[in-house]
Amino acid sequence: MFILTISSLLLVVAMGIGLYMKASPILHEHSLWDLLSASEWKPMKNQFGFFPFLMGTLWVSGLALIISIPISMLMAIYLTEYSHSVVRRFVYPFLDILAGLPSVIYGVWGMLLIVPWVSNVAAPWVGRNTTGYTVLACGIVLGVMVIPLLVSLFIEIFSNVSHELREATFALGATRWQATKHVVLRKTLPGILAAIVLAASRVMGETIAVIMVCGNLAIAPNSLLDACYPIPALIANNYGEMLSMPLYESALMFAAFILFFVVLVFNLFSRLVLKKIEAQ
Amino acid sequence: MIKLFSGKSGGHDNFSVNNKFPHPANMRLSTHSLSVYIGGNPILKHVNVEIPHNKITCIIGPSGCGKTTLLRTFNRLVDTIEGVKITGVVQLGDRNIVTAGPSELTEIRRTIGLVPQRPCPLPMSIYDNIAYGCRIHGISGRKKLDAIVEYYLRAVGLWDEVKDRLHSPAGKLSGGQQQRLCLARSLAIEPSYLLADESTSALDPLSSRTVEELFVELKKDYSIVMVTHTLRQAKRIADHVIFMYLGEAIEEGDADQVFNNPRHELTQRYLDGGFS
Numbered sequence: 001m002f003i004l005t006i007s008s009l010l011l012v013v014a015m016g017i018g019l020y021m022k023a024s025p026i027l028h029e030h031s032l033w034d035l036l037s038a039s040e041w042k043p044m045k046n047q048f049g050f051f052p053f054l055m056g057t058l059w060v061s062g063l064a065l066i067i068s069i070p071i072s073m074l075m076a077i078y079l080t081e082y083s084h085s086v087v088r089r090f091v092y093p094f095l096d097i098l099a100g101l102p103s104v105i106y107g108v109w110g111m112l113l114i115v116p117w118v119s120n121v122a123a124p125w126v127g128r129n130t131t132g133y134t135v136l137a138c139g140i141v142l143g144v145m146v147i148p149l150l151v152s153l154f155i156e157i158f159s160n161v162s163h164e165l166r167e168a169t170f171a172l173g174a175t176r177w178q179a180t181k182h183v184v185l186r187k188t189l190p191g192i193l194a195a196i197v198l199a200a201s202r203v204m205g206e207t208i209a210v211i212m213v214c215g216n217l218a219i220a221p222n223s224l225l226d227a228c229y230p231i232p233a234l235i236a237n238n239y240g241e242m243l244s245m246p247l248y249e250s251a252l253m254f255a256a257f258i259l260f261f262v263v264l265v266f267n268l269f270s271r272l273v274l275k276k277i278e279a280q
Numbered sequence: 281m282i283k284l285f286s287g288k289s290g291g292h293d294n295f296s297v298n299n300k301f302p303h304p305a306n307m308r309l310s311t312h313s314l315s316v317y318i319g320g321n322p323i324l325k326h327v328n329v330e331i332p333h334n335k336i337t338c339i340i341g342p343s344g345c346g347k348t349t350l351l352r353t354f355n356r357l358v359d360t361i362e363g364v365k366i367t368g369v370v371q372l373g374d375r376n377i378v379t380a381g382p383s384e385l386t387e388i389r390r391t392i393g394l395v396p397q398r399p400c401p402l403p404m405s406i407y408d409n410i411a412y413g414c415r416i417h418g419i420s421g422r423k424k425l426d427a428i429v430e431y432y433l434r435a436v437g438l439w440d441e442v443k444d445r446l447h448s449p450a451g452k453l454s455g456g457q458q459q460r461l462c463l464a465r466s467l468a469i470e471p472s473y474l475l476a477d478e479s480t481s482a483l484d485p486l487s488s489r490t491v492e493e494l495f496v497e498l499k500k501d502y503s504i505v506m507v508t509h510t511l512r513q514a515k516r517i518a519d520h521v522i523f524m525y526l527g528e529a530i531e532e533g534d535a536d537q538v539f540n541n542p543r544h545e546l547t548q549r550y551l552d553g554g555f556s
Contacts, residue, residue, distance in 0.1 A: 085362055164400045167357055168462065171394035171414040172469060173386040182412065187403040 010263075019260055022253035023033035025246060041218040047253045050258060055220040056135075056228035057259070061203045062223065064146060072147045077155030081180050099148035107212035112197025115213055118225070128225050133215030135212065136224040141213050142206055146217065147200045157191035158184055166171065190274050197270040201263050207232035224261060231259045284313060300419055300470065301390065304507055307373045307472045309334075309354065309477075309503070314368035314378075316349055318361055323349045325527040326368070331473065331520075336504045338514040338535070342523035342555055347507045350524065353377075353473050354384055354505065355392040390417055393471030398414070398482040399458030401450035402465075406433075406442050409450045409461055415468040432464040436494060441506040456487025456489060474498065476506040478514070491519055511551070523547045 012241065026048060037047030079088055119132030162183050169179040185192070215227025216237060235252050310330040316323045324346045347482050352358045353370060356377060370377035372388060380388055390413075399515040402409050403513045410429045419425065429446065438460050442453070450461055459479065466474060476495065480488035491525040495504055496517055508514050514521065514535075523531045523546075531544045541546045549555065 162400065163360070164396055164398060165402070167360060168394070168396050168400050169402065170360065171355060171359060171389055171396075172416065172465070173389040174416050175382070175386065178416055183402055195518075 014205055015154075016257075016260060016264070019253055019257040023250055023257045026254050027047060028168065029247065035217040036258075038268070039220060043245065044247045048247075048254075049230060050231075050255060052218045052220040053229055053231045053234050053255060054258065056214070057204055059221050059224075059228055059231050060138045060142060060214065061200060062136040064142035064203045065196065065200055067139060067143030068150055068199065069148045071143075071194075072150035072154060075151045076158055077180055077184075077233070079151075080155055080158040081184065095151055096150045097150060101139060103145060103206060103209040106141055106145045107209035110137055110213040112210060114140050121255065123225050126149050128223070131215065131227075133227055134225050135214075135215055135221045135228045138210055138228060138230075139216040139224070141209050142203050143146060143210070145206065145209060146203055149202065149239075150199050153195035154192065157188045161187050168259060170226050179186055193270060193277070195266060199242045203265075204230075204263055205259065207236045211236060231255050235259075295424060296425075299468065300414070300424075300428075301417065303472070305472070307391065308534055309473055310366060310371050310445040311350075311353075312367070312369040312371065314353065314370055315363040316346075316353055317367075317514040318349075318358075323527055324353070325443045327524075327529045329522050329529050329532050331433075331505055333503050334499055334508060335519035336499050336517050337522060338518035339505065339522045340511065340514050340550075341509045341530075342550065343509075344526040346527040347524055348477055350529075351477055351507050354378065354473070354475055355389050355394060357394070359482065362510045365488075368497060369455060378394040388544075390469045392472055392473040392475060393469065395463050395466050395474060395475045395476040395479040395481065397457075399455055399462055401453070401458050401461055405447045405448065406450045406453070406461065407446040409465050410468050413465060417469055418509075423425055428468055433461075437468060437490070440465060453486075454467075456483050456490060459483055459491055460494070461486065465489065470543035472503060474502045474504045476504060478507055478509060482510065483489065486501040498523070525550070 029046075030048060035050050036049060036054065038047070040047040041052060053266045079091060083091075084177045114137045117132070118134055118137045119130055122136060123130045123132070123134075135247035165183060165187065166179055170176075174182070179198045210230050211277045214230060214233055216229050216233060217227035218229050218234075219226070221228045230263055234255050239247075239252055308330070311327050314327045315325055327350060328347075329350075330461070330537065333370060339350060340346050340508065351357060354377065358364050366378050367376065371390065375384065377388055402412060404412065407425075407429050410432055411425045413427055414425060419428070430439060430443075431545065433442065440458060450458065452506060459482075463479075474495075480491050483491065492513065495506070498504065499519070506514075506518075518535040521531075521535050522529055523538060523542075523544070525546055531542060531547045533539060533543075537543075538547065539551065542551060
């Protein structure tokens with residue numbers, strides 16, 4: 001059991017090293033900074049700029065989190081603090097079903113509903129014209145997709161706060177909302193952050209649903225109504241067809257390495273923040 | 281109104297740390313034919329009791345007799361249990377606690393404080409634990425709160441132990457200190473009644489004795505209602521005793537009378553250790 005546990009740790013290291021080795025050819029040809037900051041993606045002309053993909057990932061993940069965190073937080077607060085147990089009995093199974101749906105279904109739903117909505121309603125509303133395959137559509141689909149995950153995590157976290165603590169707060173005359181805001185949320189802040197990190201990692205790595213609604217244009221987005229091309233979509237779309245070009249393969253491996261690195265750094269950083277909060 | 285030990289008054293015009301809230305004169309607390317059902321099961325059956333002023337009232341009785349439910353009906357904490365139904369009257373002054381609306385409830389809970397069973401500091405600093413209750417009841421201003429925090433920490437004998445770390449998390453205090461902090465937190469909103477649900481049961485004997493002595497001292501200014509499982513404790517500190525059995529208040533009276541000369545046969549059997 002000890003060996004199994006340790007080997008899972010080694011697996012992370014091995015993956016990182018493997019990706020780096022595969023990515024190294026392109027790092028020999030271009031400097032790291034060039035790769036990350038250049039915007040031109042023309043593999044045939046030996047131009048590999050990852051900036052659009054990096055920005056695509058950040059825009060889409062950011063938007064998805066901005067949409068999903070407040071909604072799921074309020075849902076979880078309602079379910080744990082306010083709702084009747086009958087409501088919970090009905091809602092929990094649905095949340096589980098939603099959390100278990102394959103992401104391709106979210107992608108189809110996004111194509112059928114969100115993309116037309118963006119192109120016919122949201123974009124004309126601000127006087128723009130788009131196909132609908134945009135950061136906005138992508139963010140909404142991903143946001144909706146992680147809501148069930150976040151809600152279940154938040155519910156788990158809020159339920160861990162002892163009943164006595166809530167009662168002690170009520171006994172001082174606090175309302176339910178005051179008790180939630182001042183005591184439950186404060187007590188669970190480390191857990192909330194951990195849940196958000198998990199959701200963020202999930203969003204950054206999501207592939208299928210993203211490919212279906214993001215537009216797949218290698219241009220760094222400037223607004224919510226621009227098309228985008230997040231890193232996972234880049235890898236999945238191109239991996240099959242570039243075997244003839246060694247540098248292309250290496251470039252995609254480098255893309256995977258960036259994603260790996262971003263998620264890893266994000267996780268480590270949040271762990272540091274957690275430590276800080278817990279120490280207080 | 282309340283003069284507790286020798287605390288400082290804060291030095292503000294028209295502001296006194298222990299007289300910040302209005303105190304209506306008539307605050308009698310009593311129940312009339314109070315019944316509580318949880319999920320259709322009767323937990324309390326037609327309870328009629330009266331809580332005397334400035335005394336320690338101990339509610340005693342075997343496990344499951346409804347002691348805690350009775351206590352938690354006084355400040356309507358039973359509301360947090362799903363499927364609860366209350367009939368009858370709990371009278372506080374001229375108010376019926378049973379029918380109080382949300383805004384009245386806030387005020388009632390300020391008037392009837394609770395010391396929890398196990399110490400549970402709020403997830404904030406020592407300072408904020410005391411200040412929190414005052415803040416939600418509309419008291420603000422650094423100087424006022426500073427004075428209040430000091431006054432009540434002194435009142436429970438915690439000031440000297442924590443004055444250098446008022447802004448560190450309350451969770452780092454020892455169990456006994458936490459319980460005294462909880463007591464100070466309850467006192468800071470100037471309740472007339474203090475409900476204590478086995479408030480010493482989770483403490484070591486020494487801390488438990490400290491808290492017990494505090495209660496005895498506090499009865500000068502507060503009316504204390506206490507649920508206790510240990511008869512010895514009740515005998516030590518009770519002035520007034522309510523004996524409950526299977527959801528009914530069997531006997532109520534002066535501690536001397538109930539312990540030495542119970543009127544009811546069930547009370548006698550309980551005191552003799554016939555059941556527990």
